[in-house]
Amino acid sequence: MSGIERETGPQPSPGGVEPFRVRKAEQADLPAVLALYAQPEIDDGQTLAIEEAAALLHRFQRYPDYALYVAEEDGRIVGSFALLIMDNLGHLGTPSGIVEDVVVDPGRQGSGIGQAMMAFAIAYCRDKGCYKLALSSNARRERAHAFYEQLGFERHGFSFRVLLEGGAR
Numbered sequence: 642m643s644g645i646e647r648e649t650g651p652q653p654s655p656g657g658v659e660p661f662r663v664r665k666a667e668q669a670d671l672p673a674v675l676a677l678y679a680q681p682e683i684d685d686g687q688t689l690a691i692e693e694a695a696a697l698l699h700r701f702q703r704y705p706d707y708a709l710y711v712a713e714e715d716g717r718i719v720g721s722f723a724l725l726i727m728d729n730l731g732h733l734g735t736p737s738g739i740v741e742d743v744v745v746d747p748g749r750q751g752s753g754i755g756q757a758m759m760a761f762a763i764a765y766c767r768d769k770g771c772y773k774l775a776l777s778s779n780a781r782r783e784r785a786h787a788f789y790e791q792l793g794f795e796r797h798g799f800s801f802r803v804l805l806e807g808g809a810r
Contacts, residue, residue, distance in 0.1 A: 661714035661754060663761040666721065668695050670711050673718035677744045682782065706769070710761070712745070712754045720745040720754045724762050726769050738766035738774040743785075759792050 666674060675688040689697070701707050704725070712720035722743040726736050740762050745755045766774045777800045778785050790796075 661712055661719065661757065663710055663712050663758055666698065666709040666711045668698060670718055671695060671698065674709070674711060674721045677718070677721055677746060678742070680744065680747060683742075683744055710758065712758050714749070714754070718746075719749045720758050722758050722762065724765065726766065726771060732772055735772040736769055738762065738769070738771045740774060740776045743776070755788060756792060759789075 671691055671694045675691070675694055677683070679686050679688050688694075698709060701709060701723075705728075706726035707724070709723050710721065711718045720743075723741045725739045725741070727739060728734070728736050740759070743755065743758065745758075763774055775797075776789065776794070778789065
């Protein structure tokens, strides 16, 4: 898991570039995270107010194993994702992981940050005994699909949704 920091401290990333670390987000990180979500492919300039985001981050903390994570490089937030470990009655009670809202600074895409974030999520799910880690990606985001497949994710089944009136798209 080079290029990420877990409990032991920064590890050198491939090619000798400066290390970055993946850690749980704090309230002070929210302006930078929201700026990442403002990208055209994500929320296209529309983001939550800081107060709303802070309330949601606090709400995450009430879940048994749900957190927002950030990738930090030289004190700057360059990526983010949310990870939920979900208990199951099926699969003989084996938990599963769900990653959502993966985003990397456009100027840093292709530098290993997304790969490090997903390596962190996979390792975390393994540590928690999950039988799978799932994510969904908009059908139009073909570059993202190729990226996930390169990391070992496979297309599986179908994703369905019902858009609910008043909900965000």
